Amino acid sequence: MTTSVDSSTSAPRPEDENLGAPANMAYGLQHVLTMYGGIVAVPLIVGQAAGLSPSDIGLLIAASLFAGGLATMLQTLGLPFFGCQLPLVQGVSFAGVATMVAIVTTGGSGGIQAIFGAVIAASLIGLLITPVFSRITRFFPPLVTGIVITTIGLTLMPVAARWAMGGNSRAEDFGSMGNIGLAAITLVIVLLLSKIGSATISRLSILLAMVIGTLIAMALGMADFSKVAEGSIVAFPTPFHFGMPTFHIAAIISMCIVIMVTLVETSADILAVGEIIGTKVDSKRLGNGLRADMLSSMLAPVFGSFTQSAFAQNVGLVAVTGVKSRFVVATGGLILVTLGLLPIMGRIIAAVPTSVLGGAGIVLFGTVAASGIRTLSKVDYRNNMNLIIVATSIGFGMIPIAAPTFYHAFPDWFATIFHSGISSSAIMAIILNLAFNHFTTGNSDQQSVFVAGTERSLRFTDIACLNDGDHFVDGKLYDCEGNEVPVIAEDDHGAAAPPAQAKAPAAVRTDHA
Template identity: 55%
Template sequence: MYGPGRLLVYGTQHILTMYGGVIAPPIIIGGAAHLKASDVALLVTAGLFISGLATLLQTLGVGPVGSRLPIVQGVSFASVSTMVSIASKDGVRPVLGAIIVAGIIGVIASTYFAKVVRFFPAVVTGSIITVIGASLLPTAFTWCMGGNSGAKDFGDPGNIGLAGITLLIIVLISRLFQGAISRLSILIGMAIGTLLAIVTGRADFSGVKHADIVALPQILHFGSPTFQIGAIISMTIVIFVIMTETTADILAIGEIVGTEVDDKRVAAGLRADMAATTVAPFFGSFPASAFAQNVGLVALTGIKSRFAVATGGGVLVLLGLMPVVGAVIAGIPFPVLGGAGIILFGSVTASGIRALARVDYGNGLNLVIVSVAFGFGLIPVGMPTFWDKFPDWFQVIMNSGISSAAISAVVLNIFFNEWKWGNKPGASVFAERENRVEQFGDRLEDDIPTASRSRDRRD
């Protein structure tokens, strides 16, 4: 526990590191749902508010909920592709309904997820994360062109030039500076890009003067959630991917802090994740997950206090109570967002590729899994009308790259690497099953010791 001043400084540093990642998903979903600027501003402030509450719950804990580790929670990028697919067709309400149901399923599954997560090794999660990034990049390109395909200046060289300048600034800051400035490269690049847009008359912040400085979050501002079976199935798949990522982050932060993480602690962390996800739609926000960049910040700075991160969560809550902040963010020009989006979404793809680099491709079976998952996951990107003749519920599932990639990768992984019926010793599938590289280490049971084994070691 540090003094109040240091807690505030260290906590704010965490928020600055993850701020760009929190505000991007609401902006993307708002654009896909064709919401007006004031509604997008509400999505942003709701995302900040829920991220703050989720961070407080994760770090401080309430009973069996919360890992009590220095983990920052925020709106998950993993869910964006699926939510865009739903929102672009039916608006925000079915997205919110699907999140509620999927979140409840996640809360129930949290206790048992340490046993289920073996079905999500690196070959599965790496494929899914790579597809997520690749499927989001077209959104960044649309932003670079102006955001509105019906506008007269869509694709105007001025828009693309502004996006290019923003991207160039981010790249130069990342290369020429180190430490805090480098980690804030995206925010700095967006700020400079926005200033250039104001000077050239390509920015409109007229909505800021009508926004309240302080206001309580609005409950069900977008109306009652609606529940569509296809959307719920897709979102449930996303939730399991998010839980896999959060489990990895909990294990990583436990190792950095020097605290043993057993299955009970993993379950407690996932309950906080899923509880925040379930509540988020009532405030107009989206699924929450642990932010990996903040795990890296803990390792880099050596500031391992969960109370410092909790202070950062308090800062997020305060920002979420200030609609004027959301209005400012909603006014950022699309080309500026596009320049930053290329980096943000590209980094998601890079994270997936990094996970796939740990996979053993020795007998070619994992190569088949990756190939098929990529193929199915990129159908909505390369041929958006591919599933148009199928039933609506089927379209909702398969038109999301993450859902189609996840289904194909999980099923093929079970078929190739888990299902041993009919295999002979020495056969390729059998060998692959025994030598499979897990998401979190050589063997999952070594990474997540049970609570009983933890007590034995302490004794």
């Protein structure tokens, strides 16, 4: 893979600037702190769902830090055919949390070994389809990705609620005012730091709130760090520590959906960071980035971690700080690898009171849902069926949340796929988007109540050029004297097409998301 820019220019790429070791270390640490809460949340959730001990959860966390660091270095420094060489931080993807929890909580799925097997198999499939993925991205527009991201956040909210109540439903203090009060204090601290803190403190509000909440819990005798000293301080992650992966068709199918979403999200992040730093991102570079994503995800289970993807919050950090160097992020990856070699760090995090995690989780998971809603706000709902697609898909994804036993009578393979709200909503969103927006043959020309419910409207710019007496007859525009007025349609990018290509007046265009 070449690291040079277009042959027509000798200007260096902005991402290739090296700021020196001290600056790389400082800015790299900032990247780590920005995404640290997110990267440790996934192994915490999955480890607790799988019933692992605190020490094993600590190993999961250490493995996720180690794998994320290696993935970040691969993405930023690059190898032939792997790595987009852009300032992108990699880590465990939130997109697979609900699916992985469903795999370990659904009977007959094989536990955490089935998760590792599903991640390896699905990532291999993702790696193989990367060359043609650009051809199917049109089936994952903001309409579909927005539904999926929103459902991810909503699906995780019950996890935050259980954490706030104490985490262990068999404990005597589960749901006690003490646990819920501690969660509430943590939540208030997050909000206060976000409101009155500096820009740096605001970005670290969740991590700082967890630290303060833990200190309060220790003062109240609600935190137990006695087991932190048990085990080694420094250790290399043991390959297949949790056993050899097992492969189950239903679990792999569910994870394939997650991989599709991950590929879409990573593509968006690569394109976004390229635009932010002002560098060219062509199809070759995009493909290299996606292959690095899939290779990292395929190798992560060997060390005890899960699917890897770019962290969007760090893309935002690049925009805020203006630091474009990929070597800064590579240094952050090195810091993550170092933390991954310290299992004691994982045990410290695993010892944080569950109620504290619950207070922070409400904001953390709610932010995921809000990100999806923000994506859905960009979707065009005028004169189409996008509203019913959103309504049906999110509603379908909420069934496992509203009624956890809904699929218990179904075969195990079916329950594994649809017991996850993310899988349910993604499948429904893809099918309905294809049915209504791609396979348009047979679509009724009459508005349904769902289309009418969006309030039919026209933009002022669409009708500003019309004069009194203008009217349409058989798809043609005539003025008050009966003379035909040429109608020039716009292409998908807003450019005017030649009159001979005009099929419909601009005032009545209907764009599908």
